[in-house]
Amino acid sequence: MQIIPSEMLPGRDEAALRRFLEGCKEAAVTKGHFQIASISLEVKHIAPLAVLQSIYEPEELHFYIERPADDEAIAGAEAVVQARFDGPGRFQQVQAFADDVLENTIVVGDLSEAFTGPHFFTAFSFEDSVAEGGEFPAATVFLPRWQVSRSKGKYGAVANLKIDAGTNLDEAVARVWGAYQKFGAFDYGNDPANDKPPEQPEPCSRRELAPGVFEGAVKQALESIREGEFEKIVLARGIELEADGPWQPLDALNRLRERFGSCFTFSYGGGSGRSFIGATPERLLQIRDGQLLTEAIAGSAPRGRNAGEDAACARGLLDSEKDLREHACVRDSILRRLEQVGIEGIADASPRILPLANVQHLHTPIHAEVGESVHLLEVLSELHPTPAVGGTPREAAVPRIRELEQMDRGLYAGVVGWFNHLNEGEMVVGIRSALIDGKRAKLYAGAGIVEGSDAEKEARETELKLNALLDTL
Structure with missing residues (x-):
């Protein structure tokens, strides 16, 4: 250049x-x-x-x-x-x-x-x-x-x-x-x-992309975990809304950024008339001035209706053996993946709470120094997909996802972002997201399945995450 x-x-x-x-x-x-x-x-x-x-x-x-x-x-x-x-x-x-x-x-x-x-x-x-x-x-x-x-x-x-x-x-x-x-x-x-009027059209129908599949998929995954096939797998469900008129994706994006100020709000249009929008809490990778930043986000709980209830939900999350195990799985995998490209990541010893508008998560920042010889996309190819959206071991869990979910994720749980001529960039995980295509919108949400997961509870967690987009649309 x-x-x-x-x-x-x-x-x-x-x-x-x-x-x-x-x-x-x-x-x-x-x-x-x-x-x-x-x-x-x-x-x-x-x-x-x-x-x-x-x-x-x-x-x-x-x-x-x-x-x-x-x-x-x-x-x-x-x-x-x-x-x-x-x-x-x-x-x-x-x-x-x-x-x-x-x-x-x-x-x-x-x-x-x-x-x-x-x-x-x-x-x-x-x-x-x-x-x-x-x-x-x-x-x-x-x-x-x-x-x-x-x-x-x-x-x-x-x-x-x-x-x-x-x-x-x-x-x-x-x-x-x-x-x-x-x-x-x-x-x-x-x-x-x-x-243009800022109002969105009224949804007039809602259907599951894979009706009746999610809870059965969770039970199958738990059986595979007990048999030692993998330690964790993330399963998602999707819904499709149809409205009485076309959605305006950038108007929806504006509402998302107002409601989720601590999240990354994004919109990507591939030139086909479709837009992929979302408000993701998960940074997959940032590199600036030779400093790398990523994070482990896994383990979820609802927000409380008042300060006391909210604190109780957070304390329950920090004390949950199942959620702490799921979180450690994600954190340790990211650290191992960074080692594969010669990067020594540094993570806090214990997670903290990441409070969002409608849900709270266990969160551990991970940082490292990165040399000029390692390109951002090289690190990205090693990190994606993390166990927060895929599973672990990756080689065993990820190939089972499509079979169990019975739907095509597309950009959901993929990666969107930017990089420049200085090997700097910001990449985020495409969760809490929706595909907007005229009058139709597909919304996705997932949950991490580990030993001790409950199918009904995981379904409720996905509904809680879907609400971020449902309320916006």
């Missing part, structure tokens, strides 16, 4: 922009390969979700992720380059694709702030391969044409253009300059997206 000093755009005017793009075009001709021109600019106050909503097109790829408690959000829309992969080598293929793109990228702008420079957005299904006709590919990666972000009081915009010998520079300059002016002085009050 070639980095041009920000002084190359001294006046931030159309003439300077054109000179930069002319240089990119000359490089494309010389190399005989298209070049990505990536332009990073600081802008005034900007709300990434509002901007995304203003340019949202169901048939275009988009990505959004925010954790309100961290005061960070990033959105990307439209793909300047993209790729889709299937099979066990998908993580390595995504890395190779990104490396090739970066080899042919020319960047200009101040790259000292968060979310500057080219960022790749990704979505990985739970399984390495998906059935023919699946709603999303097993792996998708794209570099957005437009990217906007907020990070602790700083705001930025990135434009990525594909430049080759045939590029019309007049059109390219006009497109980027117009977007910069729009993002720099975004008029939220006059945004046409605000004219």
Whole structure:
């Protein structure tokens, strides 16, 4: 990747922009390969979700992720380059694709702030391969044409253009300059997206994706656990809602982020008109400045109706031998997986409570130092799926999941997130999630099954988790 000093755009005017793009075009001709021109600019106050909503097109790829408690959000829309992969080598293929793109990228702008420079957005299904006709590919990666972000009081915009010998520079300059002016002085009050009614349609039907299967699957899994086939398995159930009109996924996302401020709210659109949205409590992997952060989340209890009842539920969770065993299974597996790529993870000796709006979990943060030679996607391929969504041993438990659940998870319990040219990134687990497709919405929730689990209790736990999305929709 070639980095041009920000002084190359001294006046931030159309003439300077054109000179930069002319240089990119000359490089494309010389190399005989298209070049990505990536332009990073600081802008005034900007709300990434509002901007995304203003340019949202169901048939275009988009990505959004925010954790309100961290005061960070990033959105990307439209793909300047993209790729889709299937099979066990998908993580390595995504890395190779990104490396090739970066080899042919020319960047200009101040790259000292968060979310500057080219960022790749990704979505990985739970399984390495998906059935023919699946709603999303097993792996998708794209570099957005437009990217906007907020990070602790700083705001930025990135434009990525594909430049080759045939590029019309007049059109390219006009497109980027117009977007910069729009993002720099975004008029939220006059945004046409605000004219849309915020109300969601009324659900008029509900059905199970695999009727009558879940409790029987739990009993079968417990039998396999007793026989020593595996120690833990996570089983999910799904429901489908049909409404009297199409859902607005970004309106639903806005309500999710307001209700679940400590969760990662996300939306991914694969360009087919479908959106995968959610509010996940589970960070799978973060790497920034050489520091890795992941976490074990397993073991659940409801929230109480008052402070005393809530504390009693939390104490019961901390004292539950079954939940502590399930949690330790997840924590220890993550630490072992990190060792496989030469990373020594450090975890707290005992879990703490992670309280969410409608449920509370046992939670253990895990951190480590990571060297430059280890790519984020290499770590990701080792961690996914963790026992929090798959099982342990992974090789024995995960292949049984589809057989027992009798449904295709798709992106549920998969991975969505971003990474950049600095080997930094944020990847989260796609749970507490829903697939929005016009008038239909598929919602998913799972529960960890270990020795001592009860089928009826686990079904109630999944209903509790489903409520996060049910209440929103």
